[in-house]
Amino acid sequence: MQQESPLSEATPISPSSQQASIAASESNHNNDITSTKITRKSHRKSRAGCKNCKTRRIKCDETKPHCANCKRRQVRCDYYSTPTTTSTSISGNHDDGLHEAGALRISEIELTYHWTTSTCHTLSANASGAAYWQNLMVDVGFTHHHVLRLMFAFTALHLASCRPDRRDEYDAIADQYYEHALASVTHDLANINFSNCDGVFVSVQLICFVNWARRPRRGEYLAFGEHGRSEWLVMFRGVRTILKSRDVEQFEKTQAPNVRAKHRPLTLASEPDGYEKQFQELREHVSFTSGPAEHDDNIRAVDILQECYSNRYGGQDGEYHIAFSWLYRMDDDFLERLQQRDPLPLILYAHFAVLMHDMERFWYMKGWTHHVMSGIFAALPREHRSWIRWPMATVGWVAP
Template sequence: MQQDSPLTEATPIPRGESFQSSGDPSPSDHSGKGASRRSKITRKSHRKSRAGCVNCKSRRIKCDEGKPFCAHCKRRQVRCEYPATTATSTAGLGVMDPKEPGGLPISEIELTYHWITTTCHSFSSWPIGVARIQALTEEIAMKNEHVLHLMFAFTALHLAVCRPDRKEHYTATADHHYKRALALVTPEIAGLNPDNCDAVLQSVQLICFVGWARGPQAGEYLAFGKHGRSDWLVMFRGIRTTLNTFERDGFTKTHAPNTRSKGRLLPPSDGPFEYEKQLRELKEHIEFVSEDFDRDDNVDSVVVLQEMYSNRYGGKDEDYHIAFGWLYRMSDEFLERLQRCDLLPLIIYAHFVVLMHDMEKFWYMKGWTCHVMSGIYEALPTEHKTYISWPMASVGWIAP
């Protein structure tokens, strides 16, 4: 579709008329100056507006500045926003008035519908778990806009996966809601208190899910990054920071009810081939090669990992996401060394990735297991790559 342009049309010249006046030179004198004058007077002037909407500015097209939606945004059925002014109004934000003819927020209605009917069901393996998460999230979102925007961002990314022909549109929608959410939740985190702690915790958790839902990113391996700090890990650790700010019972809507409730357990399974033997050998190797100053930290990380394997395959976990409790329980020192790509933390992390593999049944975890394993393999020196042979085989990843 041809984009609208601010370029103007040439002014038509009636037949038989000329640009001459009584004091003008004859047509024979127009060869140079006349052509210049014609080009000047055939350009129609227009008012250059700086108040157009954000979408039109980014597309470099003329905006009619219609409120609450300009003509272009209304035709494309996308959210219309105007640059912030000192007196921000509902119309300036592009919020549709339900009473405005043709002003229904189509995008938000679509996201709400798919959140309720599909997306929220991917948070748990059990219907009761889905019902609990859905009711809690929606209750908090109605009073906290940052949670609502994260719900929309997560759902938009789900639609981007399900409808690849419109991936660009849904990804842009997700980015819009994610940025709005971060702008709103950041001051809430800075001013964390008993009144907003449940909403902040819910948002921080949703931010981690949005990070997964964006899919594997080059150089980003969840617990470490190719060039240093992992942004996803910073947000994940924010869950623990939030919970440690107050007594756990202070989170009356989120953490406290979840710890008291009893849910259906995952069925026991055999697990990866000889995983108990493999983890024992890993622990012995870590004890032997660790330096004195970090031996206890390294061994503790393997002990916690053994517990996670036992709970997962012994039928003690309520859901697959609980495996990330290993990462949650790791010390700051261990995670700092992991982000520096130290040898032993990388090897231990590779054994944790096996537990992640079971989570690929959820759409937002697709591709992450092999992506993270490839990052670990690349970061390890050649002579130490053999120590992750068992994790690689367990998830079915083959080195290039």
């Protein structure tokens, strides 16, 4: 027999007691509901999330050091950060947490493999040049970590061009490595010496490649921009600064041969129709319209540009960067006037774009010629645009 509770004993209950009991019961019930509402656990809402998940517009669980999505896809997550106890060096010559201890960095293995088997071969038209870039990972990259990071950034951009469906992912990886390297390179460039000149010389070249590979951007036209001097031009001129400030003998064995090297000729390209006549007329126009202060610099710019044409289409010079020797040899005053969008430097820059167009066989130069030509056309006053008709027609760009 079930035992009765002592609370169930029969006792007389008055009407007033009954009403009080009902009221107390309702009060307790309401308190229970209120208590339930107050103590109910709410779900976490957050607008945070790693960059990769935001880019792909998927929910991020925000697990650190790697969110679940990045871990599953084996890509670097924003939440990965170096331990606060790890000492770092801005020069990039010490282990500053690039690698997570005890973890297999699949993305970096992928980038290393792709650099050595594919990307390095796109940096030169010659097998010997490709071998030079391939060996730099060991010769320089392992000593100067900003070189290694820029190699990874450039390789990630190469993968982005090869795998458009994963472009956002690889672009994010490239940005992380590029930003990490830039501060170290800038510091070493300002404090260049015998021990770091090799690494800086390679890195400033890689920065130029990375900026090409990032694809054309509105307002950035390599040698000039709508918002001040371009980052690309600063680093491109940095190569000249290094070579002028240091004797070739001060470079270590990995770089001195490259500085002295005479490259093999490229395959002969088709000579642009009528370029000699065009340069004759261009020289006369520049001579007639230049002011006394700029006359000699402008004529020199025309002569050097014509020399670049003759060397390229005559088969004498033979590497990708020979096309850019014109910008390399220009004086700072001329480049400053180009930055200020002076008509004559812009006209000459449009003729330089014809040489640049020949480089579009490299994946990282795709689209740059037409982009630069569009910037020149927009910057030139209408009365000067007739002087860029020939380069426009030669590269196949049509004004809007």
